[in-house]
Amino acid sequence: MQRLPGIAVSPGVAIGEALVLDHEGIRIPRRFLARGATEAELARLDRAIADATAEVEHNRERIAEQLGSDYGAIFSAHVQMLNDPRLRQELEELIRERHYSPEYSVSRVLRRYAKVFQALESDHLAERASDIFDIERRLLKHLLGERRGEIAHLDRQAIVLSRELTPSETANMNPEFVQAFATEIGGPGSHTAIVAEGLGIPAVVGLGPFVSEVSGGETVIIDGDAGVVIIQPDEETLARYRSIIEDQKSASVELAKLGDLPAVTTDGVTIQILGNIEFPSEIPLCLERGAVGIGLYRTEFLYLKGDTEPNEVEHYAAYKEVAEALGDKPVVMRTVDLGADKLSMLPQPEDERNPFLGLRSIRLALKYLDMFRTQLRAILRVSAEGNVRIMFPLISNLIELRRAKMVLADAMEDLQEEGIAFNRNIQVGMMVEVPSAVIMLDQFVQEVDFFSIGTNDLVQYTLAVDRSNKDVAALYTSADPAVLRLIKISLDVAKAHDKPISLCGQMSGAPIYTMLLLGLGLRAFSVTAAAIPEIKQVIRAVSIAHCEQVAQRALKLESARDVKTYLREELSRVAPDIVI
Amino acid sequence: MDALTVTRTVTVQHAQGLHARPAELIAKQALKFLAEIELGHERHRVDCKSILNILTLGATQGTVLVLTARGEDAEQAVEALARLVESDFPEQAPLTEKIQQPENAR
Numbered sequence: 001m002q003r004l005p006g007i008a009v010s011p012g013v014a015i016g017e018a019l020v021l022d023h024e025g026i027r028i029p030r031r032f033l034a035r036g037a038t039e040a041e042l043a044r045l046d047r048a049i050a051d052a053t054a055e056v057e058h059n060r061e062r063i064a065e066q067l068g069s070d071y072g073a074i075f076s077a078h079v080q081m082l083n084d085p086r087l088r089q090e091l092e093e094l095i096r097e098r099h100y101s102p103e104y105s106v107s108r109v110l111r112r113y114a115k116v117f118q119a120l121e122s123d124h125l126a127e128r129a130s131d132i133f134d135i136e137r138r139l140l141k142h143l144l145g146e147r148r149g150e151i152a153h154l155d156r157q158a159i160v161l162s163r164e165l166t167p168s169e170t171a172n173m174n175p176e177f178v179q180a181f182a183t184e185i186g187g188p189g190s191h192t193a194i195v196a197e198g199l200g201i202p203a204v205v206g207l208g209p210f211v212s213e214v215s216g217g218e219t220v221i222i223d224g225d226a227g228v229v230i231i232q233p234d235e236e237t238l239a240r241y242r243s244i245i246e247d248q249k250s251a252s253v254e255l256a257k258l259g260d261l262p263a264v265t266t267d268g269v270t271i272q273i274l275g276n277i278e279f280p281s282e283i284p285l286c287l288e289r290g291a292v293g294i295g296l297y298r299t300e301f302l303y304l305k306g307d308t309e310p311n312e313v314e315h316y317a318a319y320k321e322v323a324e325a326l327g328d329k330p331v332v333m334r335t336v337d338l339g340a341d342k343l344s345m346l347p348q349p350e351d352e353r354n355p356f357l358g359l360r361s362i363r364l365a366l367k368y369l370d371m372f373r374t375q376l377r378a379i380l381r382v383s384a385e386g387n388v389r390i391m392f393p394l395i396s397n398l399i400e401l402r403r404a405k406m407v408l409a410d411a412m413e414d415l416q417e418e419g420i421a422f423n424r425n426i427q428v429g430m431m432v433e434v435p436s437a438v439i440m441l442d443q444f445v446q447e448v449d450f451f452s453i454g455t456n457d458l459v460q461y462t463l464a465v466d467r468s469n470k471d472v473a474a475l476y477t478s479a480d481p482a483v484l485r486l487i488k489i490s491l492d493v494a495k496a497h498d499k500p501i502s503l504c505g506q507m508s509g510a511p512i513y514t515m516l517l518l519g520l521g522l523r524a525f526s527v528t529a530a531a532i533p534e535i536k537q538v539i540r541a542v543s544i545a546h547c548e549q550v551a552q553r554a555l556k557l558e559s560a561r562d563v564k565t566y567l568r569e570e571l572s573r574v575a576p577d578i579v580i
Numbered sequence: 581m582d583a584l585t586v587t588r589t590v591t592v593q594h595a596q597g598l599h600a601r602p603a604e605l606i607a608k609q610a611l612k613f614l615a616e617i618e619l620g621h622e623r624h625r626v627d628c629k630s631i632l633n634i635l636t637l638g639a640t641q642g643t644v645l646v647l648t649a650r651g652e653d654a655e656q657a658v659e660a661l662a663r664l665v666e667s668d669f670p671e672q673a674p675l676t677e678k679i680q681q682p683e684n685a686r
Contacts, residue, residue, distance in 0.1 A: 073601050074600060074601070076601075076604060077600035077601055077603070077604040077631065080603075080604040080607055080608065080631045081604075081631050081632055084607070084630045084631050084632045084633075085611075085627075085629055085630060086627050086629070086630035086632060086633050087630070087632055113632050113635075113636065116636045117635060117636070117638075120636075120638035121638060121640075122597055122638055122640045124596050124597065124599055125597060125598075125599055125635065125638050125640070128599065128600055128635055131600060132632075
């Protein structure tokens with residue numbers, strides 16, 4: 001049994017068989033063969049070698065035709081390597097004597113060669129290691145038949161273990177088959193984490209190198225609540241986790257009963273619950289659970305799914321799907337909120353030593369105006385057909401906001417000239433997630449129709465902590481008194497000027513903060529579908545009067561730890577069955 | 581064993597040493613003979629019919645290697661292979677190594 005600590009990013013617990021993806025995204029299969037399968041597996045190996053050889057031959061001929069026979073020479077070396085008699089012999093030994101699978105044997109033998117090459121003194125010869133990796137990939141491709149994308153086509157339940165998963169890979173996961181996943185890299189704010197939570201797939205990230213220790217088919221436990229992965233658990237651990245899963249099932253059945261009951265406090269104040277989504281597919285669950293609209297629609301996936309910039313048609317198609325799924329319910333579409341480092345189609349910034357302080361989000365949009373305009377046009381076009389609002393992220397000063405609004409006004413003018421319909425009175429809002437915006441909020445009030453507090457970034461910028469850096473991650477907490485004060489300022493200013501304000505960071509989906517936020521004056525919670533039932537449960541169990549007392553007391557505490565302890569205590573009194 | 585054993589010392593001449601293309605040609609040539617053929621130095625002797633094994637030698641220009649063949653056609657094998665190892669592998673084009681495979685193999 002092996003217990004690996006990581007970062008919990010999506011709650012829930014799962015026990016299942018490991019599906020392991022290597023660094024190239026190729027599935028690493030079972031290490032050992034079934035009894036009596038040796039001959040069939042050897043035949044499969046020979047077929048893979050023959051197919052890979054034919055493929056390389058084909059490449060060689062094509063290149064030789066185009067560029068001359070000299071250029072095909074490296075392929076001819078590859079053919080020789082694939083058919084190396086020693087290689088074949090070594091593979092056969094592992095398959096026959098150690099009962100290793102052909103895939104595992106191929107990786108093992110070829111990686112050993114690669115290691116030898118890498119250690120050679122001559123750089124030129126050491127580079128041959130890349131030929132070996134190429135051959136390994138090729139053979140594995142033929143042995144496995146499939147490559148990446150496999151997660152999207154799973155036909156039985158599995159727990160996915162991988163070095164990393166892209167947001168779109170995560171988004172393509174079918175929660176019916178992907179029971180949970182764990183990755184070596186990644187942090188709590190990553191899109192992968194956000195998507196996992198949206199889909200309700202338990203996930204742990206940031207585990208550090210571990211994938212090579214696991215082989216396909218092994219039993220794994222993912223504890224997305226505690227942020228732990230357990231490889232080959234012992235019987236006792238398994239039994240304990242099985243009972244945890246049972247408990248969670250019955251708790252979620254209870255929560256599901258809340259259905260679309262209104263989110264009203266015991267003293268009769270109605271609270272708005274809005275959904276946070278990344279994909280249109282998340283909308284039905286949000287509505288089923290009683291969301292009155294979408295408070296945050298993240299548009300980043302459009303930019304992350306390919307190597308080319310999405311065009312207006314693609315933007316429009318995605319936004320239209322969202323607007324249609326919502327009918328007349330409102331949706332806040334947030335413009336692109338990514339760093340240049342994440343966008344392969346843009347030139348990479350030269351001095352990006354601190355991506356979170358660099359060219360990202362609205363700053364990026366204002367630098368690449370064409371890209372920004374494309375997105376704004378698409379949102380505007382959809383505004384003619386649905387209850388669409390627009391929101392700018394990471395606004396840190398007034399000029400920035402005005403420039404963004406100017407681009408929007410330009411886009412409107414263009415559409416007008418082209419005779420394309422849009423809502424001229426579309427509501428425009430901004431994220432409150434940079435401390436400077438909080439401090440100057442009374443100036444912003446005149447310029448926007450609504451605010452949304454983004455606690456994830458607000459916490460990071462207020463406390464100067466990168467939460468994906470495990471050495472300092474512990475400093476990152478929404479409970480820090482400085483953060484609470486900034487939230488209070490924001491809510492107070494918005495209220496004084498009668499501007500709608502919601503909170504869409506992960507803080508709003510964590511039940512421990514619900515009473516505090518209600519007490520501070522928050523009346524609109526924007527959360528993932530997964531978090532709605534619990535938040536609603538708390539809201540329905542408390543009175544505003546009591547929450548105000550809780551908030552006042554919390555604001556007087558001097559450390560995040562004290563705040564958390566106190567809030568936990570208060571919550572356990574009103575909703576004892578919620579596990580934090 | 582009464583099989584014929586022939587040994588000869590050879591020096592690598594090619595400027596870039598025994599990299600992929602020369603190793604391929606040597607292995608190919610060796611495979612034409614029935615004899616067991618080894619190439620290497622005292623610490624490390626490898627199967628001359630295996631391109632992968634030849635590459636592990638990391639032989640650069642000027643490296644001295646021992647060629648040993650055991651079997652009926654040992655004489656011819658050593659003769660042919662010694663000539664090859666000490667040649668400049670004229671078929672070798674200088675650009676070949678730089679070509680990236682166009683097809684995405686991942």
